[in-house]
Amino acid sequence: MDREVDVLVVGAGPTGSTAAKYAALGGAEVLLIEKRSEIGTPVRCGEGVAKRWLEEIGLAPSREFICHEVDGARVIAPDGTTLVLDETRAGNECGYVLERDLFDRFLAREAAKAGADIMIKTSAVDLLRQDGQVVGARCEHMGDTFDVRADVVIGADGFESQVGRWAGLETHLRARDIDACLQYTLVGVEGDPRLNDFYLGSCAPGGYAWVFWKEADVANVGIGVNLSKIRDRADAKKYLDALIEKTPSLARGEIVEEVAGAVSVSLPLERTVAPGVMLAGDAARLIDPLTGGGILNGCLSGKYAGEIASEASKLDGAEDLFQAYERRWRSRMEEELARHYLIKERLIRMDDETINKVIRAVSEIGVQRISTQSVLDAIRNRYPEVLQAFDGLL
Numbered sequence: 096m097d098r099e100v101d102v103l104v105v106g107a108g109p110t111g112s113t114a115a116k117y118a119a120l121g122g123a124e125v126l127l128i129e130k131r132s133e134i135g136t137p138v139r140c141g142e143g144v145a146k147r148w149l150e151e152i153g154l155a156p157s158r159e160f161i162c163h164e165v166d167g168a169r170v171i172a173p174d175g176t177t178l179v180l181d182e183t184r185a186g187n188e189c190g191y192v193l194e195r196d197l198f199d200r201f202l203a204r205e206a207a208k209a210g211a212d213i214m215i216k217t218s219a220v221d222l223l224r225q226d227g228q229v230v231g232a233r234c235e236h237m238g239d240t241f242d243v244r245a246d247v248v249i250g251a252d253g254f255e256s257q258v259g260r261w262a263g264l265e266t267h268l269r270a271r272d273i274d275a276c277l278q279y280t281l282v283g284v285e286g287d288p289r290l291n292d293f294y295l296g297s298c299a300p301g302g303y304a305w306v307f308w309k310e311a312d313v314a315n316v317g318i319g320v321n322l323s324k325i326r327d328r329a330d331a332k333k334y335l336d337a338l339i340e341k342t343p344s345l346a347r348g349e350i351v352e353e354v355a356g357a358v359s360v361s362l363p364l365e366r367t368v369a370p371g372v373m374l375a376g377d378a379a380r381l382i383d384p385l386t387g388g389g390i391l392n393g394c395l396s397g398k399y400a401g402e403i404a405s406e407a408s409k410l411d412g413a414e415d416l417f418q419a420y421e422r423r424w425r426s427r428m429e430e431e432l433a434r435h436y437l438i439k440e441r442l443i444r445m446d447d448e449t450i451n452k453v454i455r456a457v458s459e460i461g462v463q464r465i466s467t468q469s470v471l472d473a474i475r476n477r478y479p480e481v482l483q484a485f486d487g488l489l
Contacts, residue, residue: 096241100126101408102401103232103245104211105219105258107134109390110376111251112202113152113397114404118249119210121405126243127206128217128234135199139276139356142315143291143307144390146190152394160198161191162309166289172454173296173447179458189291192307192315193390202394222248222261222372229262229371246408248372249400251393254359256378262369266380271323271443272361274302274387277331278317279339281348285312296450298338300324301443302360302387306345316345319358319387321443328357360384362436363429368417375400381428385435385442392432396424441485452478 102118104111107129115127146164149156167181168189180189207213216237223231223242231244250258259266284306286292292306301321308314318335322328339345359380367379375381376393383392403420407413442450456477457470474481 096236096239097243098126098241099231099244100124100212101245102126102247102249102404103243104128104249104251104401105232106130106251106253106378107203107206107213107215108199108251108253108376108393109202110253110378110393110397111249112199112206113394114249114251114375114401115206115211115213116202116209117398117401118247118405118408119206119401121402123405123408125206125211126245127203127211127213128219128243129203129213129215130218132216134203134213134215135196137354138195139354142193142195142309143189143305143388144191144193148391148394149191152391152398156191157201160194160201162194163192163288165189165192165291165308168291168293169287170454171292171294172451173298174451176451176454176458178454179290192291192309219252219258222258227370229369232258246371246413247404249397249404250372250374250378251376251397251400253377254357254382256374258372259364259367259374259378262372262374264364264366264369264372264374266364266378268359268361268380269323271301271321272359272384273322274319274358274360275322275325275328275331275355276317276319276358276387277335277355278315278353279335279348279350280309280313280352281316281339281345282313282351284314284316284348285344286314288314294338295442295454296447299334304335304338314345314348316348321360322357323443328355331355358382358387358389360387360436360439363425363432366421367424368421370414370417373400373404373417373420375424379424381424381432383435384432384439392428395427399423399427445484449481449484452481456481 101123102125104115104127119125170178219232221233288308294304301324302319304318367374375396381392382389407416456473460473
């Protein structure tokens with residue numbers, strides 16, 4: 096059963112399927128493996144995405160995987176002060192609400208249509224090496240072990256990536272760089288389905304809670320809490336239940352689905368390539384550390400990795416191309432990720448009153464374009480004493 100391909104992609108989430116698609120479009124022979132029996136499940140995502148990024152990764156909006164469209168978001172401070180943002184200013188998690196399982200399967204079909212082979216119920220259990228370079232992976236499929244030799248291995252195996260660790264890349268995370276997440280799908284809730292809601296403050300220590308609408312009375316209601324602020328990951332449930340109980344429009348809902356997981360809120364890895372290996376998406380820590388959103392950066396980095404892997408597979412000694420992948424994703428997203436990491440670090444330390452003042456300042460002044468600088472300017476004008484909480488961003 097041993098195989099030989101140009102590019103092996105480990106993990107068939109949005110990152111891996113996008114990588115496989117673009118590697119195949121570049122002419123490479125591609126194998127995409129997924130450890131689960133069904134691509135797209137279990138869903139571990141709030142399912143909100145911005146409209147503008149679909150075009151960047153070459154996708155047209157489709158009811159095949161979009162269940163709801165929103166006009167913007169409400170950011171809700173601990174004292175109830177609300178900042179309303181239109182969709183263009185509300186970040187990468189606001190615009191469309193996906194059916195994430197259908198979205199993942201759509202991307203996998205796109206990869207298959209481009210020419211990639213797909214194997215489910217297949218796990219990578221180690222990397223194959225020759226002369227100091229990774230040359231494939233040892234895999235398991237329904238109890239059988241086999242080797243896949245490949246010119247390039249793309250690790251798209253998510254938050255708990257093994258490919259990066261096996262390749263010798265530093266992937267360790269501190270507690271403060273992990274959010275524990277829990278989400279319910281609630282039926283029978285009330286509210287304005289045109290706006291997603293984001294709750295800040297001690298209701299979600301070091302993170303935030305969200306309401307992403309799927310229908311007029313159905314919403315994903317979830318929470319992310321920073322591990323440095325809680326005793327145990329299970330505490331996420333305590334905070335989410337408390338928020339729902341004190342919010343009448345949510346408390347009337349019934350839980351029809353529950354998903355739990357964790358997400359990195361760190362800086363990207365210092366190195367995302369090793370000889371024969373590229374890491375993309377969550378495996379490379381390309382999740383937005385401020386919002387915890389990773390679909391956009393996952394698909395973009397997957398696209399870059401797939402395109403460059405197809406080129407590298409045609410050449411001997413393609414180390415320069417591996418470095419080109421690293422330069423490409425860094426030029427597109429590293430600056431924003433670093434800025435958002437600094438903001439996240441400040442928010443972890445803010446008390447509720449400081450957050451109230453920040454939201455109040457921005458909402459009162461009516462900032463037209465939300466950016467780090469516009470928010471700081473609004474705070475400087477209204478509550479200059481709060482600026483010390485943003486030391487390092489000025």
